[in-house]
Amino acid sequence: xxxxxxxxxxxxxxxxxxxxxxxxxxxxxxxxxxxxxxxxxxxxxxxxxxxxxxxxxxxxxxxxxxxxxxxxxxxxxxxxxxxxxxxxxxxxxxxxxxxxxxxxxxxxxxxxxxxxxxxxxxxxxxxxxxxxxxxxxxxxxxxxxxxxxxxxxxxxxxxxxxxxxxxxxxxxxxxxxxxxxxxxxxxxxxxxxxxxxxxxxxxxxxxxxxxxxxxxxxxxxxxxxxxxxxxxxxxxxxxxxxxxxxxxxxxxxxxxxxxxxxxxxxxxxxxxxxxxxxxxxxxxxxxxxxxxxxxxxxxxxxxxxxxxxxxxxxxxxxxxxxxxxxxxxxxxxxxxxxxxxxxxxxxxxxxxxxxxxxxxxxxxxxxxxxxxxxxxxxxxxxxxxxxxxxxxxxxxxxxxxxxxxx
Amino acid sequence: xxxxxxxxxxxxxxxxxxxxxxxxxxxxxxxxxxxxxxxxxxxxxxxxxxxxxxxxxxxxxxxxxxxxxxxxxxxxxxxxxxxxxxxxxxxxxxxxxxxxxxxxxxxxxxxxxxxxxxxxxxxxxxxxxxxxxxxxxxxxxxxxxxxxxxxxxxxxxxxxxxxxxxxxxxxxxxxxxxxxxxxxxxxxxxxxxxxxxxxxxxxxxxxxxxxxxxxxxxxxxxxxxxxxxxxxxxxxxxxxxxxxxxxxxxxxxxxxxxxxxxxxxxxxxxxxxxxxxxxxxxxxxxxxxx
Numbered sequence: 001x002x003x004x005x006x007x008x009x010x011x012x013x014x015x016x017x018x019x020x021x022x023x024x025x026x027x028x029x030x031x032x033x034x035x036x037x038x039x040x041x042x043x044x045x046x047x048x049x050x051x052x053x054x055x056x057x058x059x060x061x062x063x064x065x066x067x068x069x070x071x072x073x074x075x076x077x078x079x080x081x082x083x084x085x086x087x088x089x090x091x092x093x094x095x096x097x098x099x100x101x102x103x104x105x106x107x108x109x110x111x112x113x114x115x116x117x118x119x120x121x122x123x124x125x126x127x128x129x130x131x132x133x134x135x136x137x138x139x140x141x142x143x144x145x146x147x148x149x150x151x152x153x154x155x156x157x158x159x160x161x162x163x164x165x166x167x168x169x170x171x172x173x174x175x176x177x178x179x180x181x182x183x184x185x186x187x188x189x190x191x192x193x194x195x196x197x198x199x200x201x202x203x204x205x206x207x208x209x210x211x212x213x214x215x216x217x218x219x220x221x222x223x224x225x226x227x228x229x230x231x232x233x234x235x236x237x238x239x240x241x242x243x244x245x246x247x248x249x250x251x252x253x254x255x256x257x258x259x260x261x262x263x264x265x266x267x268x269x270x271x272x273x274x275x276x277x278x279x280x281x282x283x284x285x286x287x288x289x290x291x292x293x294x295x296x297x298x299x300x301x302x303x304x305x306x307x308x309x310x311x312x313x314x315x316x317x318x319x320x321x322x323x324x325x326x327x328x329x330x331x332x333x334x335x336x337x338x339x340x341x342x343x344x345x346x347x348x349x350x351x352x353x354x355x356x357x358x359x360x361x362x363x364x365x366x367x368x369x370x371x372x373x374x375x376x377x378x379x380x381x382x383x384x385x386x387x388x389x390x391x392x393x394x395x396x397x398x399x400x401x402x403x404x405x406x
Numbered sequence: 407x408x409x410x411x412x413x414x415x416x417x418x419x420x421x422x423x424x425x426x427x428x429x430x431x432x433x434x435x436x437x438x439x440x441x442x443x444x445x446x447x448x449x450x451x452x453x454x455x456x457x458x459x460x461x462x463x464x465x466x467x468x469x470x471x472x473x474x475x476x477x478x479x480x481x482x483x484x485x486x487x488x489x490x491x492x493x494x495x496x497x498x499x500x501x502x503x504x505x506x507x508x509x510x511x512x513x514x515x516x517x518x519x520x521x522x523x524x525x526x527x528x529x530x531x532x533x534x535x536x537x538x539x540x541x542x543x544x545x546x547x548x549x550x551x552x553x554x555x556x557x558x559x560x561x562x563x564x565x566x567x568x569x570x571x572x573x574x575x576x577x578x579x580x581x582x583x584x585x586x587x588x589x590x591x592x593x594x595x596x597x598x599x600x601x602x603x604x605x606x607x608x609x610x611x612x613x614x615x616x617x618x619x620x621x622x623x624x625x626x627x628x629x630x631x632x633x634x635x636x637x638x639x640x641x642x643x644x645x646x647x648x649x650x651x652x653x654x655x656x657x658x659x660x661x662x663x664x665x666x667x668x669x670x671x672x673x674x675x676x677x678x679x680x681x682x683x684x685x686x687x688x689x690x691x692x693x694x695x696x
Contacts, residue, residue, distance in 0.1 A: 006532050013520060316516040319477065320580070321505020321533040323498045399477050403512070 007326075011334035014306065015341070025302040026342030028295025029382060032288050033343045033375045037350025039284035040371035042357050043277055045364045050273035054266060056193055056202075058134040060236050062099075064092075064226040064243065067262040083251055083260050084223045091250060092228065096242050098235040099228045101129035104210045106224030108217050112206060113178040114166040121162050123179060123206045125213030125224070131190075133229040141173045141188030144209050152211040157188040159203035180217055184208065236265050292378060295342065296386035303335050303390035314394055315402025324395035331394045335387020336380055343379025347372055422489065424587050424619050425451035425474060430483035432469050432642075443469040444480070445642035451588070451621060456614040458630035459623045461639030468592075470639070471623045475508055475590050476500040488587040505533050509581025513593035515573040517565040517580075524561040527551050527579045534584060551579035555609055571602035578609055588619045595629055607632045608656035632656055 015022045066084040086104060093102050106125040111118055128146050131138065144155045156177070163172050172186045184206075193202040214220060230239040240263050247261050307314070314327055351367065358365035432444040443466045451457050461467040472478035473485060476492055477500075485492045488507050495503065504510075517526045527548040531539065539547075552558045555575040565573050574594060581589055591610065595603035611632060614620045622633055630636045631654045638646040 017520065312516070313518060316512075316518065317529070317533070318501065319475070319504060319510050319512075319516075320530040321501050321584075323501040323533070325498075326533055400472050403477075403516070 007330050007333050008337070010330055011337045014310075014334055015338060021302065022338060022341075025298050026295065026338055026345065028291055028293075028298045029339050029342030029379050030295075030346040030349060032291030032295050032382075033346025033379050034349035034353060035284060035288035035291055035346075036375045036378060037347050037371055038353040038357070039281060039288060040374070041350070041354040041365050041367055043281040043284065044368065045354075045358070046280070047274065047277040049364055050277065051270060053194075054270050054273060056135075057266065057269075058136075058227075058229060059266075060230040060233050061133050061266050062228045062230065062236065062240060062243065063264045064228065064247075065262045065264075066222070066225075067258070067260045084226065085221075086223055088247060088250060089223060089226050091246060092226065092243055095246060096239060098230050098239045098242065100231045101132045102226060102228040103127040103130040103133060104223050104225075105130070105227050106210065106213050106218060106220075108213065110179050110217065112162065112166065114172075114175065117166045119162060119165040121159075121204050121206055123156075123208055123213055123217060125210040125217075126207050126227075127210050129229075130207070130227065133227050136193065137191045138188045139191040140171075141186070143188055143207075149209040149211050152215050153209060154182055154184045154212055154216070155187045156184045156206050156208040157190055158186055159190050159205040159207075160192040161201055161204040162206055163189055179206070179208075182216055233267070236267055240265055292382050295339070296382040299335055299338055299383060300386040300390060302338075303331060303387055304393070306334070307331065307390050307394040311397065311402045311405040314397050315399050315405065318397070318399035319403060327397075328391045328395035331391035332384065332387050335391065336383035339379045339383030339387070340376070343376055346379065347375055350375065419489070420453055423450035424453045424488055425449065425621070426484075426486040427474075428484040430470075430473065430485060431481045432466075432473060432478070433481045442642045444473070447483070447642075447644060449637065449644065449647075451619060453619055454614070454617050456610070456620045456632075456634040457622065458633035458636045459621065459639065460625065460627070460630050460636055462625060464641075465639040466642040467623050467625075467639045469642075471590065471592050471621075474588075474621065475510060475592075476504045501533075502535055505530055505584060506535070507587040509578075509584070509586040509589045511574070511577050511581050511589065511591040511594045513596040515565070515570070515577045515597070517573055517576055519566070520564055522562045522564050523552060523557060523568070523576045523579075524548050526565070526576055527583050530580060530584045548579070548583055551582045552576070554582060554613075555579045569602075570598050571605055574598065574602075574606050575609065578606070578613075582613070588621055589613065590621050590623075592623045593625070594622070595624070595626070603629065604656045611656055 064084065089102060089104050092099060103126050107122055109120065109122050111120050112123075127149050128143065130136075131143050138157065139160075141157070143157055144153070147153070148155050156179075158166075158172060166172070166177065167175070172189060175186050176183045177186060178184070190203070190205075190207070208217075218224075228239070228243075230236045243263060244259065248259060251260055253260065317327060317330075354365045354367065427447055427449040430444050430447040430449075431442065434441045434443055445466070447466075447470065459467045459470060469478070473480055473492075474487070476487070476495075479495075479500075480493050483493065487503065490503065490507075492500065492503060510516075517523075518529070524545070525548075528544055531544045531547065549558060549561065552561055555578050557572060557575055557579065560568065560572065563572075565576070568576065574597075578589075578594075581591075589610070594610075595606055598606060607629065610620050610622065614634075620633075622629070624630055631650055631652075633650055634653060635647070635649050637644055
């Protein structure tokens, strides 16, 4: 038995002597470390998912919506202005070089009927650039044509959720569905995209020509929104600025006034999602920090008790030749063993929490080795930091007094 | 267990006394008054001697034992142990000296709980500066020491599983394991009944017969008669120092068999709580000096 082994054995024996106490002592560490592991895993999982979903919305896209209007000092909300016109869209298409694809969009919610099945879903009006902006492929059939848009033909493309609910296993291509009592011919089916950031099912939708939706389903002249995509990621910002300038000019907005439209870019949305997940991690990190602090104090407390209880033992060890540093090492190792044991348990708990969350929330959870290493390092650090004072106190005992201690 | 290997310090002249104390003072200051626990002691102990330090409570014998055991430092004066001046050594150096040159035996045994006899005996080796020893060598050495006190068979017993006398024998084995210059026994029979006491004393006598120096601190006149020489203390001074004329021999027989039935329940197995720790002579009530 070497000296190091001996120190370790003594520490483990001392901890094993009072299992319940050791367990309770490490509870703070267990919770803290579990928090760290779960935080990093879940936080990263959530972030990755948010980013994936945002990316799935399309590539380098910009959304232009009618903004708030001010009339007599009262500001109406988002989308209240109906000033965005198709002429604006044409101007953007004509004048902004960086915008490669552009499509007018509008949206309404309607009951869709096929045979004896019906389903309430959102009907989106779009132009032919739309699948390119959203990078959304057609699984079966085809997308409608420019001619369909211009002539406001009653054709549509279905999301997979709608297909499942109306058609089951039947092939929908060429079938007629009824929207607001008008017959629409199904020309294509979009491939499945899954849920979006906001949690809604992106596949639960029907896409129809913009003009058809505008005239036959909504009955308005206003443009619901404009979806555009820039040629590349670094052109998004420039496009946004250019579109802003163009629309302000076209809408004759004076310098000091607010825009009467809103442009949101994919980059902005990504940023926002990141900010959200960062706030979430700060919260979890602070819980972890407090737990580790409390755990550390618990360890210090129990180590001080242990030093007092084992005063005589310390005296004996000193009498037979243990130096201050030997005693210090012994108690420090004990504190670190305690906190590392807690840390290890905490890692398992944390991984368990991750698994649980992954299963119930349906989030992808990334188990990261560096999170585990970090948690482990944290727990060892807590052991050293909070075990040091009791160990120092033990090492400074007077052997004569310690031997006399009852 | 020959005393041949002694690599610690410069070669020691065997004709020199193993303990050489000159004008030793230990003065405690308490508030305004000062207590002279040791009041100018000079004492030599030669190699192979068996010396009993006698005296009532407060006579200064415990203070002397703490200084001789390198647990405490004198206020002034010189203490040379096995050729090394101790009085000016720092804490760590004194710990090394304790490990290397002193074998402690305590009144309340002071074995580690939940640790078996062999590991208890091995313990001083783990704090030893001699790092050249392998695990197997340490183990073998500890085992030989246990054999020496007749407890080889019980190497895996923890102190709770041993009688008081057996625990004290394990403690003696522990004191021997580093091959010390002196055995320093502080009331080693204080917690034992008379029969077990004699067994333990017999071991000290046998070790002394092999040439080991034994310093025995006791308040018990009967026990002191097993020594060769008795040094009596009172009020921090040596009041007598003489050879024992009619030295008693302890009955050695019983301890050699490995299992002396613990027919002596008088001795509690664990460190007793009720016993006064420091100077049990108080309980004995003014036992006369020789």
